[in-house]
Amino acid sequence: IKGKIKHFMWKCYSGILPVSCNLKSKGIQLDEICKTCGEAPETIEHLFFHCSKSMQIWTLAPVTWEGLQEDTQNFRGWWNKLCTMKASRMSDSRIEMTAHILWWIWKDRNWWVFQQLKRSAKEVVLLITLLNFILHLSYLNYSDSIFLSLILRFSLHNTHTHTSRPIVRCRATMDAAKSPPSYSLRSKKEPYLPTLQSDLKSRRASKADPNPLGVKTSGKPTDPSRRLRNRCTVSKKSRRRTWSFGYADPIHLKRLGMWLNLMIRKSYFNILNTNKLKSRKTTWIGIFVKGSRFPVAIPFATSWDNDVVLVKVSPRKHNVLAMFFVEITSAIFVCLFYRQCLPGSLSPKKAAGKIVLCFSGNGSRAGKGAEVKRARGAGLILADSETYGSLFLAEAHLLPATSVTYKDALKIYEYIQSTKNPTARIVPAKTRIPAKPAPFMTAFTSRGPNPIFPYILKPDITAPGLNILAAWSEVSGPTYFVDDHRFVKYNILSGTSMSTPHVAGALALLKAIHPDWSSAALRSALMTTADLIDNEGNPITDAYGKPADPFQYGSGHFNPTKAADPGLIYNASYTDYLLFLCSIGVHNLSFTKCPKNPPHPFNLNYPSLAIPNLNGTVTVVRTVTNVGCRGPGVYIASIQPPPGIFVKIRPSILNFSRAGEKKSFTITIKTEGGFTGTIEKGEYSFGWYKWSGDIHVVQSPMAVSIL
Known part of the structure; x- marks a missing residue:
């Protein structure tokens, strides 16, 4: 922890931090009401724990101190208990992160008081996370840390105005597993730590309830009628800022991404080509991308x-x-x-x-x-x-x-x-276009099912990942070897880390076309419009020429052009994801308490369907929103059930009278009584269900295993 932050913490602990109440007690005439929220006198405890904005920051921050929410009436007692917990079972890094959160809450307050510069809770958390991460990069020397800090400070104070509708920019992450360690923003403990890069526009967000589930927590009571609202107004004179950050708690990272309405692109490499996804406990959020061959060969x-x-x-x-x-x-x-x-x-x-x-x-x-x-x-x-x-x-x-x-x-x-x-x-190489067949699934990535969260079908989608011409850092040669002294701006790379930026770019384009769509809506558009046929007119195959399945390509090979007008979308809110976390047993959510009977994880409004260990009858609810360019429309359901599985959709016809209208339907799944084939216990079979309109086909894969 920096010396100035230690001094700041000493002032907080001693109760002499110059908040409004302390200044007024010394005879200084000023308004003692909190400058941030305007709701109560500004004491140390109110500023850091009870202010509505501070509560939002603690909710989004990647650190959770269970049992301390009720001990916030006295800062000294709160800190003493926190240090006691640290001595018994917590790490130094969490204490440091907590100190940085307090420091940035104080800085954010001073920005508003002295510079009239107001930042949202989202932006403050991004700053906390990024700077705390930079300070802990042991392979970055001091000058590198100062340089990155200067870049960040410059970007925060650079303002560009736009008179037209802001266009969302996206810096796609090409996180090659062998990036030079001196320039790789990765945690040593998490060699495959995902990097979230996004370009945020300055926007005025409505006040968000720190307890969007409406359940009374052990801390400050909240009004059950309040709900999280994702709608934001975007000023045409917008400030564009770019952050890149990562930390070792993926649950909080992806939860933050859903709250910020951002997409997290993620991919995994598996040299053994096993039929299981790597045991990552967070592969259910964001878009999980697989690699495929693009129709260009060299x-x-x-x-x-x-x-x-x-x-x-x-x-x-x-x-x-x-x-x-x-x-x-x-x-x-x-x-x-x-x-x-x-x-x-x-x-x-x-x-x-x-x-x-x-x-x-x-x-x-x-x-x-x-x-x-x-x-x-x-x-x-x-x-x-x-x-x-x-x-x-x-x-x-x-x-x-x-x-x-x-x-x-x-x-x-x-x-x-x-x-x-x-x-x-x-002899020298020549480019051959088109390469056939393409796309096909490469052999170097892992497959489904997801062993941790089998209720979500993964991967989501596939995109080009074989022999991709990509930007390359001139810090190292194209082979990573020390004695390779060639400096190139581009290199040809392969892997799911090449597929991910393709999807990131497609999402950026879709967001520019539909700026009011949520991240879940964008994902749905890509997934439900994906291609299942290669350039020879045959179903997509694997690297051995055998037919591929949804555990290899997810919903199919992405098609950004079709995704721009998907017809129907499956949307999901931040609250829906909190309920999903509750349903799978994740209860340590900051300032949020799970309901006693959360909905079944099957019912997360996802554009695909996975039913592990089917025993009896399962009924799943899905809701679609009409976003078709023509407004009114009629969609008819069709089903290609997995072998040995009975599937029925009710209602089978959805009649939309306007754009934006929502319709719900149920999917009933059970084993087929008259099936004469053989289904092994625990083995998955695959099918599809589709909604077909005049010009749109909205398709979703199904994966079902029998108990």
Whole structure:
């Protein structure tokens, strides 16, 4: 904690902080009413604990102190109890965060008193989170922290006015897992910590109830009639600000995102290609994105002297990557015992001047090229993992290189064994459009179901994530190696971290078209309009050519053009998500107490449906809102039930008389009595239900397993 904050905390603890009541007690003539809320005298306890704005800040802040809400009548006693809790079971970081929250509440009060600068509770929490996170980056040196603080301060005081309707900008996060540690805003304890980046417009929000569920808490009573309202008015003279932040409590991060009406894009990489999502306890909020192939390929020809040519992919010619593309013809050397080309495994006597065939496995892919270069090899043929199927990865290497599938690598190996002097050529790449089939699901990402929250079907959607030309920091070379001294502005990358920014950009465009839509509405628009057919007119497949399912692509491959006019949307409010948290057993919600009988988690108004361990009959309620461009419309339900499952929708026809009108329907799911097939216990089967209008088709996937 900084020295000035320690001094501030000492003043609070000693009761001498210059709040209005303390100043008036010293004979200074001033109005003692709280300048922030105007509701009560400004004491230390009121300012930090009972002021309506402070209560909003504590509600949104990523720290929760259970049992302390009722001990806020005396600051000294509150702090003593907090420190006692810290000594027994809490960490220093939570104490530091608490001190920073108090400090920024005080700063926010002074901004208004002395500069007439008013910030919303949302903005204050963003500042707290960002700056606290920066101060704890052990891999950022002091000058870097000061530099980031100056950037933040400059951005907060820079104001741009606009005379037209503000356009929402979005900085998509390309959080490559191997980003240079000195420039990666990640927690060491959370290597896959999601980064939320959003561009906020200055807006005047209506007063939000810190207890939107309307349940009496153990602290200050709240009026049950008050509800959280998400509607905001946007001034045309808007201030645009950008923050990037992250912290180690994902539940609070995503809860904050829903309150701010922001979308959190999230993705996971799974090298083992298992059929389970990684055990993250928060994959149910935001948009969970999977990677797929986009219909553009960058083929790289590999040939040998028996006239067999394999067209593979590798980075195309570029002046800053010129060392990739020397056309070479050389004898082939295959590493047998040391086939994975691990560091120190190759003999320069055998590999010098030859193209080396290496197999994926242990070690990094670029590291295998580095080993070939160390052994003075002329080039690299890298065999992809057998689990990758038919996909090819284009990537940077330290020497001329190409990748081939595992099956093709075996053909090359057979050729090497068939002749005494095998030779090969690596020639420059050319772009091929369109690549077919596309899209197909890549093999390097995990699948559903979600083992923690099986009531929400994940992933939500898929987007391009294979061989994506992406912006690249010039801090490191394209291969991450220290001795790679090339500096490039773009690199070709693959992974779900490439899919995520595609969805982020699509959301930004949709928000510009529909600025009044909530984050849940935007997600619904993308999911219900996604494509299920590839560019050959066939259902989307996986990397092995087998039909894919919703546990691989979610609702399908995103189509931003169709999402601009989805017809119907499934909306959900902040209160709906709080109730969902209550229904799955998350009860440690700041200033919010769950009702005794929360609704079933099935009933979160989500654009997909997952029923784990079906036993008997389940009835699910969904509500759709008409947002069709033509206003009135009639939608008819159609069902493709999962095998062995009976599904019925009531009513089967929805008649909308105007735009914005809402209609609810029920979905009844039970096992089919006359089914003659075999359904294994716990195994999921998939289906779809659709609402079809004159020009719109609103489709949602279903996943059901039998108990």
